[in-house]
């Protein structure tokens with residue numbers, strides 16, 4: 179195994195363009211200062227319109243809180259003139275696409291020339307686009323993984339591990355690092371690949387899920403990787419000192435690189451703190467995801483988001499809805515085919531419409547299943563068959579929320595459906611507007627981590643778009659290295 183590995187790696191590295199030579203994030207083209215960029219990002223996310231569409235008026239409350247009417251009227255007039263709202267949605271999504279081939283938008287342009295779009299909307303879309311960190315994959319090394327490793331991986335995971343493992347190996351070689359700590363290791367794709375490919379490395383993989391670690395252990399055993407090279411533990415990462423001691427004991431005084439591939443929510447933030455505070459951790463490479471699991475800062479959670487002083491001083495906060503939108507990638511949604519558009523509106527937008535109508539009806543009748551404006555909504559457990567009619571949908575939702583059927587008659591349900599059935603496009607566009615903010619919200623989260631690491635005196639702090647965005651939309655890897663003078667036991 180090992181001798182094949184070095185050949186694979188040498189082949190892969192023949193097209194290496196050193197990532198480490200680039201030490202700051204690639205900012206959007208109109209910025210050359212981190213401070214200006216971060217300030218503009220914070221300001222934009224705090225504008226009334228963005229606040230509204232990222233949770234100020236939850237899309238489920240759109241009918242009862244007049245979400246559509248709260249938007250600029252020239253925008254809503256223009257969207258109302260589209261023959262199909264799905265086309266208007268696509269026009270918005272195309273408006274923020276980083277590298278869209280104009281030919282691919284032909285269909286929507288035919289339906290409603292984008293030139294007739296209100297200038298204020300075009301400006302807003304341009305602003306949104308100009309504030310997002312660039313996502314085009316930065317050139318860098320990738321590994322050609324052997325089939326023994328890829329056999330159980332999906333193509334997306336293969337491309338992620340190929341790029342991440344090459345990056346990590348590069349840093350380890352350059353800095354003399356011999357230990358890897360993989361937090362949120364899941365099924366172990368990354369740590370198993372590192373242990374298998376690079377015998378000089380010792381890896382510690384940890385995950386809070388017993389099932390994930392069990393799967394990872396059996397995959398490592400099948401590949402014949404001994405525990406001396408890969409230790410796998412069930413451990414929830416919560417920022418505690420105990421875990422810092424565990425890592426220090428395991429490291430036995432050697433330098434470690436802390437890595438995480440799609441480290442959910444606050445896990446990435448805990449990792450940034452461990453990097454900053456645990457002396458044997460010499461380098462960090464973490465790709466975030468599932469931003470809805472980020473814990474916001476509060477008196478009960480003083481370590482919550484944001485973690486940097488730079489953003490804390492600005493009193494930055496992101497609503498639960500904003501965090502949820504950051505998990506979306508509208509530019510990767512399937513473009514509507516002419517047939518699909520002609521056939522009518524999607525099940526997806528119908529479901530949003532039904533929810534908004536029922537929320538309105540429940541509210542009008544004084545039936546409380548959640549507080550208006552609440553961002554944590556009860557799940558309504560809707561199945562495909564419940565979408566056949568609004569009455570079916572409503573009855574199922576009432577069952578899931580313990581609302582007695584007698585409190586609302588079929589006649590009332592039908593009357594509300596009829597009154598609001600024209601609003602499907604409005605709700606769909608409101609939803610799309612929120613989701614359009616995904617890249618800027620994610621940029622703010624990445625910049626918070628970047629600023630925190632800078633504030634801790636780290637070197638080479640960067641936000642690297644390491645994966646192909648079209649394959650892996652969560653492609654921003656936050657990286658840092660300890661300043662050379664930092665005291666490490668080696």
Ligand SMILES: C[S@@+](CC[C@H](N)C(=O)[O-])C[C@H]1O[C@@H](n2cnc3c(N)ncnc32)[C@H](O)[C@@H]1O
Pocket residue numbers: 361362363364365366367368384385386387390413414415416438439440441442444445467
């Ligand atoms: C999105 S998966 C990624 C798994 C793996 N790194 C990969 O790329 O295939 C996130 C993993 O992190 C684990 N996880 C999330 N938060 C965690 C925490 N605070 N402590 C430990 N594990 C956590 C989950 O159990 C899950 O296996």
